[in-house]
Amino acid sequence: MNKYKETFGVDISKDVFDVHGSNKGHDQYKNDEIGFKKFLKELPKGSLVVMEATGYYHYRLAQFLHKNEVIVSVVNPLSVKRFIQMKLAKVKTDKSDAKAICEYALINEVPIYNALTDTQSECLQLFRLLDTYLKQRTATKNKIHGEAVLGIPSKFVYRSLIRNKKQLNKEVAAIESKILSLVKEDQQEQLTLLTSIPGIGQKTALFLIVVTDGFSKFETAAQLCSYVGITPTIRESGSSVRGRARISKVGNRKLRNLLFLCSFNACKHNKACKEVYERIVNKGKSKKLALIAVANKLLKQSFAIAKYGRPYDETYVSVLPR
Template structure:
């Protein structure tokens, strides 16, 4: 089934990464530049290296191997976890995890990794930092409210919090400006098109363009919806189990949250989304389920607009049905 000369499973952590080949024994390397070079020297031609998406830790190795023309696949950790559970494995070590990743790749068709451009990489870093600052700003605002409720017994604390809030606002504004400048360098036209969709805000449009590489990573809207994790999962079995439909939640959490927030606005200003929301609610379904459906609709509209190269037009139905 496997079309590669040899497949390697990599379990990566902060300091080291463990490697298990389909035809070679277990090895361990340092998770640094020297370790990457040492690992590269052991790889036969036409090999495939498979690793889990582990936030920060997998990124440098994946980029290094890709730039050295090694075939790489970065897979969803949940998929590997389910695979291990299916095998009823009782041992969990870095070595066993590397072997499990290798076995998973041998048993499944895994997607090949495409390296991020410098602009994409910086944009994703900026979004992560923006998330961190937004959470800190919310916490600071809550603390300020608490101090005001107490009657501000400590002026020093209150002034410090106000100063911190001012600093965070300035940093957040700077990040927003940098993100906008970076995306405009490469995707100005697409950014303008996406923001014509009622309900899609500038921040969501920016993030959509960055994580989809200008929508070039996906051939259909369904693939994009699956990536975001905004497709419904059905829970039915026999005549007794009739669970509520839910979104899969296996995908990009940040983008999913942004789209869900956009759905509120789309229900008021996007005719197609408004009609969809009312139709679902009138059937007796929950408002949350209706908002999820609207978020899904928004994503499909965005995909259609990006692929067609035409601005949003509610009367042009064929564009919005593009898959």
């Protein structure tokens, strides 16, 4: 049974956000400070406000409501999408989506939102900008190679590309340095512990600390693995359906990608990960599935080390809850 006075589903777009209250019905507000304050003023005390994780759009409203002591929940958009499909809904509008989010929250237990600290918020913004610059740098490197292959590259074009690559290198270095300094202010010890794990690099360790709030958001390693989306899913039914095992992909894609890249190095230098990889491959499973299992193992090692507060020891057996 829903324990809140009223539940509100919120569908957010660039300019407005639609709201559906379990008692009040539909309303719409501007997606700005004025709209936030108007919505807050009309919210009954003891209400729950539920919205989908939609990147930049949901973040400002969630932070605003949380700071004003409103109970907020940010849910996975895929969960709501599956809920709407289950209902065989034929109409899809912002108004209907807000109503669907409200109905979803009324019959499902939803997670309570914890606001990001200023440091977390800045670090996540820096990581997003870092990704943008890294993609631009890769594109520039490819363009330089493409011009060289022509055999008679324009000197002006070539020099311009080289200057652009140098500038991107400076920006990448500056952002990485800023992230490192921010994390070191509060989590220097945890950063040192995580980088003691063979296979976990500094960038992955930094991102892990930031998105998990120093691992304080999770009580078990299983919860963390589920959040990242690094758990395998099996597709088997009867004798005819034998789908390949895949990762769930419901979770933090950026962190999942970083861990997958780390798994290559961990297979060589991390004893436990190497054993996991070899065991799965020897069973005839694909190497990709084995690497996913290694990424999962790395995540569990990170969780255990962060919770115990002790450096990596390949002979140590974790007894933390899974």
